[in-house]
């Protein structure tokens with residue numbers, strides 16, 4: 553029998569987590585804090601990760617010329633039209649959201665945390681951008697806002713060094729492990745980003761990345777289908793015919809295998825990802841997200857497969 557706190561899904565979704573934690577559906581408002589990234593400003597590289605769009609993977613974030621409070625209001629107004637819930641998570645999405653002056657970071661995080669309708673912040677960053685003063689800032693915010701959640705999202709993508717070099721990730725795996733240790737010591741929930749379908753990776757390699765994460769006390773995972781976006785170096789390689797993206801059926805099969813391997817304690821924050829329509833080159837089937845989810849849930853219902861089924 554599936555755990556009751558999964559609320560009838562065959563995996564532990566973020567939606568189920570939020571409904572129990574906040575007693576209603578909670579949406580994320582994507583923000584652009586006006587930061588940059590060491591992989592773009594020349595500190596490590598100027599080209600960025602090979603798949604990253606010019607907006608630092610924050611293509612759905614509200615534009616950065618506005619303050620965080622203004623972006624949140626704009627985001628809330630957009631959701632308001634859809635008659636969703638009244639509570640939100642502020643998602644610092646674009647670029648590296650711990651890569652800035654501590655005073656500025658403190659100011660933008662608090663600007664979000666102070667809003668009564670914001671139940672938490674989620675900070676997307678790189679594991680090599682978490683120096684002690686940032687970790688201390690996060691700990692102090694946890695104390696100051698005990699009723700709110702503070703999550704850190706780490707872009708790991710893969711555990712395989714050959715792929716990490718290809719995508720120009722710019723840090724070795726031990727840096728990820730160190731960041732997980734430091735965040736865990738401070739009881740800061742960690743969400744890990746993994747990309748499925750990176751060039752040169754077999755299904756087994758991707759499953760190894762997912763299984764590896766079971767060793768750590770992580771709160772959540774984002775399983776992201778590889779998207780090829782316009783004006784990236786990945787797109788240039790794709791258009792040269794160097795690799796293919798995953799087909800829908802192949803992705804579904806792989807995703808289910810990943811879910812089965814994954815600890816049932818880990819909350820699933822994402823199962824496909826969104827490629828902005830105007831930038832997406834491939835795979836175009838991913839634009840029809842609802843179709844994919846319907847097919848996935850139908851398949852899981854019929855097959856009886858579930859998260860953690862092969863987790864031992």
Ligand code: SF4
Pocket residue numbers: 589590591592599600601604605608609646647648678707
């Ligand atoms: S670390 Fe993030 S923002 Fe920086 S280039 Fe890579 S994906 Fe883009």
